[in-house]
Amino acid sequence: MLAWASVRECHPSYRHNVSNDSTVTRLRQHAGLEPSSGAPTVSAATVEPVDARGLAEAVSDFLAQLDLLNHELNGAEPSARTSGKAETISTSVAYAVAEVARMLREAEASREAWQVETGWLAVLAGDIDDVRQHVAEEEAARRR
Numbered sequence: 001m002l003a004w005a006s007v008r009e010c011h012p013s014y015r016h017n018v019s020n021d022s023t024v025t026r027l028r029q030h031a032g033l034e035p036s037s038g039a040p041t042v043s044a045a046t047v048e049p050v051d052a053r054g055l056a057e058a059v060s061d062f063l064a065q066l067d068l069l070n071h072e073l074n075g076a077e078p079s080a081r082t083s084g085k086a087e088t089i090s091t092s093v094a095y096a097v098a099e100v101a102r103m104l105r106e107a108e109a110s111r112e113a114w115q116v117e118t119g120w121l122a123v124l125a126g127d128i129d130d131v132r133q134h135v136a137e138e139e140a141a142r143r144r
Contacts, residue, residue: 028096030043055109073126
């Protein structure tokens with residue numbers, strides 16, 4: 001008989017491909033759900049009057065955090081394999097991403113909201129190696 005002290009020890013999604021606490025914290029900071037350590041956040045950048053440069057910097061950092069999350073959940077090279085990836089995503093992370101997208105839409109930053117949503121979908125797809133590059137390529141394709 002096998003015995004585990006917790007579900008984290010026995011369930012495969014808890015042993016592998018889990019998000020790092022610092023990545024989750026940073027995503028939640030962007031959404032205004034946790035205090036920021038002074039780094040730019042989408043929640044701060046969407047307060048009126050919106051500063052375009054500050055918003056671009058915050059969204060860029062958010063996309064970088066999504067890229068980190070992507071590798072934490074889907075491995076170092078997500079396109080290289082189809083199995084062994086995370087099957088669940090925490091509601092805390094999902095809520096933070098949805099909240100950031102909502103804030104951007106309310107600030108009439110539709111391009112940035114699209115970037116966040118496209119990056120998030122890349123994480124969920126699980127087969128994109130570089131979220132930021134994917135967003136840039138999708139954006140370029142939209143302009144054609």
